[in-house]
Amino acid sequence: MSNFLKLFNFEWNRFIKLYIILFGLVFIVQMIGLSYLIYDYKAMINLEIGKNHMSTEQFVDMYGMFGIDHLSISILFIAPIGISVAALLFYVPFIWYRDWFARNTFIYRLFMLPTSRMNLLFAKLATIIVGVLSIVAYQLILLVLYKGIISWTIPTAFRNDVSVLEMVMESSYLSIVLPGGVMEFLVAYGLGTMFVIIIFTAILMERSFRWLGAFLGALYIPAMAITFYAPLIIIELFYTSFPLYANELFYVFLVMWIIITVGSLLLSRYLLNRKVTV
Amino acid sequence: MIEVKEVEKKYGKKSVLSGMSFTAHKGEVTCLIGVNGSGKTTILNAIMGLTPFKKGDILIDGKRLHKEMYEKIAYIPDTMTMISSLKISEAFEFMNDFYTVWNQEKAQSLLTFFNLTTDMKISELSKGNKAKVNLVLGLALDVDYVLMDEPFSGIDIFSREEIANVFTSHLIENRGVIVTTHEIQDIEHLIDKAILINDGIVVKEFNAEEVREEQGMSIVDVMREVYRS
Amino acid sequence: MRLTLDSRAPVYIQVIEYFKVQIASGELEKGAEIPSRRELANTLKINPNTVQRAYKEMEEVGLIFTEGNMPSKVTKDEEVIKAIKDALLQDSITNFITSVQSLNVPLEAIIPLIEEKYKQANVQSKEEDND
Structure with missing residues (x-):
């Protein structure tokens, strides 16, 4: 097994505890949310149809049909997703700083491994990316499960059989993490990866030059964001009409993406090999 | 041979290493002696590529440090180098995964020597025992050079004795050892060469037996003479 | 085996002295x-290199000898x-x-004292041996 895979496997195993907690949290809270919604809806059916003698059509007109899309506006459904996103964002710096500041200084060992230090960076990066992807996949599986629960508990007449995909497309929260097409998916995750790499570089600046590095790192992040949008800014400033077709603009951004990602990785490599200190 | 040549390093405006030079040879125990803050730990970190330095050069068998050399030179810093939530067996597994020079049998016998077992969790060990695990992780690598930073500091007397035994055992046979200390008494009779360090430079480098034989002075006598002037 | 080291004297010489006493007393046959x-x-x-040096010196003066890969042995x-014993005795x-001499006491006054103390010491060391 290559050193990268060994390190990735190792990082992943360190990550797994947090991950299991997140998985559990998402499932439990969302199930509570769903149960409450179903309970509430069925109580309403009992009240309006059972006691107030409303017809099914009248009820559906008034309260709507029950479908999985009901979930996407429930706070108990959205909150765990928010917490997961926050936890993963927190993990981006934490995955580095834990090696310096935890009860042990594992960074000594990591830097003394007979392998390229870039493997450490790639292992940490892969842990974050795979972490995000698997929590998204997990959420999708849960949605399918929730759909099953709905069709099992809500009678057909009251049920709106919205597909999981439709739900995701219509929800503004979910469509960020799960873009519809392959291209959109690649763009979203490509940008995410670039973002994580930029943060990693900023962290390594801080770890190399401490206070001065923290300052440089804090400048580096917005500087890279501006650089990425530079083509748009230039067009905005110097052109009266928009000079590019949509696909041309895409290639311009692709080039910017490559420049920033590769540049940031090269800078990280320089810092890891020459400047970083335990 | 490890050659440290005119190494300089600053933290901000404060100079930690101000042109430090010395050599350490294979088959010998070289001891860096100096008070806390004199630059002992920094120079070991610099030799291991764990902290950059501005000027000067460090050569190991004539070559600058690169990643393959971590199979030739091991470092036992004064701080735990393994994740403490791991069991000792898992720590060994980690070492075995990454180092071709990891010697599992040696690690096992060292552990037994220190009265520890592989099913113990590092975080549950006493300070002295943690230091011993750290020592095992470094000494079970079949390398040419071993660097130890303050192996005796903050450790109970019995653990100190056990650790001192390492210096007379086959574990460091034919290896070059650099050890730092601010208290020479623990290893006075165990070292070959003493290097006195003050404010980031070497103030005296001498062979312990030679000063005893030629000047009738103990290491402490030499220290007294050097630091008083 | 115990040896209190003087930190101002070369360790290898202290090791040699130690062996001389052991050999002269018959402790090491x-x-x-x-x-x-x-x-x-x-x-x-103590440093193994130091022991190495002590053994080398002892070998050179014929105090010990080594045959092939066998462990070193005390001279036969x-x-x-006898020469070692004499030298040690002379020194003592x-x-x-x-x-x-610095006390300015005549030899005749000392000899009975020596005899008495010597006997006492012998008795004591025998008692210790019997323990």
Whole structure:
């Protein structure tokens, strides 16, 4: 097994505890949310149809049909997703700083491994990316499960059989993490990866030059964001009409993406090999 | 041979290493002696590529440090180098995964020597025992050079004795050892060469037996003479 | 095996002196195996290179000998052993006389004292042996 895979496997195993907690949290809270919604809806059916003698059509007109899309506006459904996103964002710096500041200084060992230090960076990066992807996949599986629960508990007449995909497309929260097409998916995750790499570089600046590095790192992040949008800014400033077709603009951004990602990785490599200190 | 040549390093405006030079040879125990803050730990970190330095050069068998050399030179810093939530067996597994020079049998016998077992969790060990695990992780690598930073500091007397035994055992046979200390008494009779360090430079480098034989002075006598002037 | 080291004297010479006493007293018999370099370093808590040097010097003056890969042994040469014993005795007596002379006591007054103390010490060491 290559050193990268060994390190990735190792990082992943360190990550797994947090991950299991997140998985559990998402499932439990969302199930509570769903149960409450179903309970509430069925109580309403009992009240309006059972006691107030409303017809099914009248009820559906008034309260709507029950479908999985009901979930996407429930706070108990959205909150765990928010917490997961926050936890993963927190993990981006934490995955580095834990090696310096935890009860042990594992960074000594990591830097003394007979392998390229870039493997450490790639292992940490892969842990974050795979972490995000698997929590998204997990959420999708849960949605399918929730759909099953709905069709099992809500009678057909009251049920709106919205597909999981439709739900995701219509929800503004979910469509960020799960873009519809392959291209959109690649763009979203490509940008995410670039973002994580930029943060990693900023962290390594801080770890190399401490206070001065923290300052440089804090400048580096917005500087890279501006650089990425530079083509748009230039067009905005110097052109009266928009000079590019949509696909041309895409290639311009692709080039910017490559420049920033590769540049940031090269800078990280320089810092890891020459400047970083335990 | 490890050659440290005119190494300089600053933290901000404060100079930690101000042109430090010395050599350490294979088959010998070289001891860096100096008070806390004199630059002992920094120079070991610099030799291991764990902290950059501005000027000067460090050569190991004539070559600058690169990643393959971590199979030739091991470092036992004064701080735990393994994740403490791991069991000792898992720590060994980690070492075995990454180092071709990891010697599992040696690690096992060292552990037994220190009265520890592989099913113990590092975080549950006493300070002295943690230091011993750290020592095992470094000494079970079949390398040419071993660097130890303050192996005796903050450790109970019995653990100190056990650790001192390492210096007379086959574990460091034919290896070059650099050890730092601010208290020479623990290893006075165990070292070959003493290097006195003050404010980031070497103030005296001498062979312990030679000063005893030629000047009738103990290491402490030499220290007294050097630091008083 | 115990040895209190003087930190101002070369360790290798202290090791040689230690062996001389052991050999002269018969504690180490002629032809007896001596500990390996590492064993001795371990018991005395001293640098193995230092033990190596002591053994080398002892070998050069014929105090010990090594055949092939066998452990080193104490010399079988009675002459050598006797010479060591004599030298040690000479040294001790010289030391004794130097300190006694400074007290300005005549020899005749000292001899009975020596005899008495010597007997006492012998009895004591026998009692210790019996323990």
